[in-house]
C-alpha cells in the first residue's frame with residue numbers, strides 16, 4: 001500500500017512546482033520576476049538564467065528584448081520552458097558547467113530560487129565561475145530564500161514558515177532551503193553588491209551585484 | 213546523549229535522508245596515480261566506505277557527491293545521483309589538480325541514475341563501474357581489470373541486512389499506521405498498543421525470513437508468515453491466557469491481515485524485488501525485458517551494471533542476451549546505460565517508488581528521470597572480435613593498472629583536506 005501512496009505523491013509535474021513556489025512565497029516570486037525583467041535586464045542584453053525551471057522569467061526577459069539562454073537539469077521543466085518562452089534558448093546543463101559557455105560573454109546572470117538548491121561547494125564554484133563569464137560591469141541578479149538579518153525576524157519567520165512549508169509540501173511536494181551567507185560569498189569574489197531588497201519578513205531576498 | 217539519539221535514529225530512520233558534507237576526502241595517503249572513487253553523501257555510507265577502505269589498506273581519493281543525503285541506490289533511482297551529479301562533483305571538488313590520470317570508479321549501484329556515456333562525454337573522465345559492495349573494492353583494484361568480477365556485481369541481501377531493513381520496515385509501518393490505529397481505538401480500546409509491537413515483530417520476521425517463507429514474494433509470503441504467526445498465537449493464548457473463541461478468532465484474522473500487508477510492503481525495503489503492485493499481490497511476474505540482437509554492440513555495460521545477473525554473453529554471436537528474466541527487478545540500470553537502445557522493456561527505467569523518495573525535497577524524482585540528458589548515440593554495427601583488438605566497441609579497456617595495497621599499521625589513515 002504505502003508504495004502506491006508514495007508513488008502517487010511523487011508524481012511531480014512542472015505545474016505543481018510552479019504552484020508550490022508561488023504558495024511558499026505567497027505569490028511574491030512572480031512580482032520579483034517581473035521586477036527583474038523590467039528593471040534589472042535591458043533590451044539587447046545577453047542573459048544567462050541558471051535554473052530556469054518552467055521558463056516564466058525567461059519569457060518576461062525575452063519580451064523585454066533580451067537574448068536569453070536558460071539552463072536547468074530537469075528535462076521536463078525544460079520542455080515546458082521551451083513552450084512558454086519560444087524565443088529563448090534552453091540547454092540541459094548543470095550550474096557548475098557555466099564556465100564552458102565562454103569568458104565574458106553575458107551582461108546578466110539571473111537565478112531565482114535555484115542557488116539554494118546547490119550544495120555549498122557547488123555554490124562557491126558557481127559564484128566564482130559566474131564572475132568569469134560576465135562582461136566587466138555585468139550584473140548577477142539573484143532572488144532566493146535567505147535567512148533574515150534580524151533575530152526577531154528570523155524567529156517570527158520560522159514560526160510562520162513551518163506551517164506554510166508543511167502545507168506547500170503536502171499540496172505540491174516541493175520545498176526550498178535558505179541560501180546562507182550569500183553576500184559574504186559575493187564579497188569574497190569580484191562582486192560589489194548594488195542593490196538588496198527583502199520581502200516576507202526578510203526571508204526572501206533580491207540581491208543585485210556588479211562585477212567589479 | 214546526543215550521539216546515542218543519533219545512533220538510534222541511524223538504526224531506524226533509514227527512511228530519511230542523512231546528509232554529510234559533499235566534497236573530496238583523502239583515504240590513507242593517496243598520490244597522483246591513486247584511484248578516484250565516487251560515493252553518495254549519505255552519512256552512514258560515507259562512514260562505511262572510509263572504514264572499509266582504510267581497513268583494506270586502499271589509498272584513494274573519495275568524491276562525496278551531493279545526493280541530498282540519500283544512499284547510492286535510492287538516490288540513483290530517485291534522480292538525485294545522476295550524470296549531472298557526477299559532472300558537478302568532478303568540477304567542484306578540484307580533483308583534477310590532485311591526480312594525473314582521468315579514471316573514475318563509480319559505484320555499480322549508481323548505474324540506474326548515472327550514464328556511463330554521459331559522464332564520458334561531459335567530463336572527459338573515463339568512468340568505470342566498480343563492485344556493488346564496497347568490501348570488494350580492494351580486490352577489484354588489485355585485479356587491475358576494468359570489468360568487475362561477476363560475483364561482485366550481484367547484490368546480496370544477507371541476514372544482517374535483512375534484519376536491519378526489517379526493523380526499518382517495522383518503524384515505517386508503525387509510523388504510517390499509528391494514526392488510523394489511534395482513531396480505531398475509539399471503538400476498539402487497546403487495539404492500537406497491541407497492534408504496533410505486533411506489526412514491528414511481523415515486519416522483522418517477514419524481512420529476515422523472506423527466503424524461507426513459502427510462496428511468491430509479496431502478499432503470498434506475507435500470508436504464509438501470518439498463518440505461522442497465528443498458529444503460534446493460538447498455541448500461546450490457549451496455554452497462557454485462555455482467550456474466549458471470538459477474540460481468539462478476531463486476533464488470528466488480524467494477524468494474517470497485518471502480515472499480508474507487511475509482506476506486500478517488504479520488497480520496497482529490499483534491493484532485490486520490484487515494487488510492482490500486481491506482482492506483489494497476485495504473484496504474477498509482469499516484468500519483461502529483452503535485447504534486440506541486431507542493435508547490441510557487445511559493449512558489456514548491461515552485464516556490468518545489472519545487480520541481479522540477468523544477462524549472459526553469447527560468445528559465438530558476440531552479443532548479450534537475457535538469460536534470467538525472473539531475477540530482473542526492473543531497476544533500469546541496463547536501459548540507462550545501453551548506448552544503442554538495444555534493450556526494450558515494459559517498465560520505465562529508473563523509477564523509484566520507495567518512501568524515501570517521497571520524503572525528500574526538491575522536484576520529484578519520477579518525472580525528472582523520465583528523460584535523460586543527451587548522451588552520444590552509438591550506431592549499431594556488427595560486434596567486433598575480442599576486447600583486445602582494435603575493432604572492439606566495448607566501453608572499457610580490459611587492462612587497468614593494478615594497485616598494490618598495503619595494510620595500514622593503525623586506524624588513523626584518514627585525512628581530510
Ligand code: SF4
Nearest residue numbers: 508509511512514550
Ligand atoms: S549494446 Fe546494449 S545490450 Fe549490447 S552489450 Fe552494450 S549495453 Fe548490453
Ligand code: SF4
Nearest residue numbers: 518540541543544546
Ligand atoms: S536486467 Fe533488470 S535488474 Fe538487471 S539492470 Fe536491467 S532492469 Fe536492472
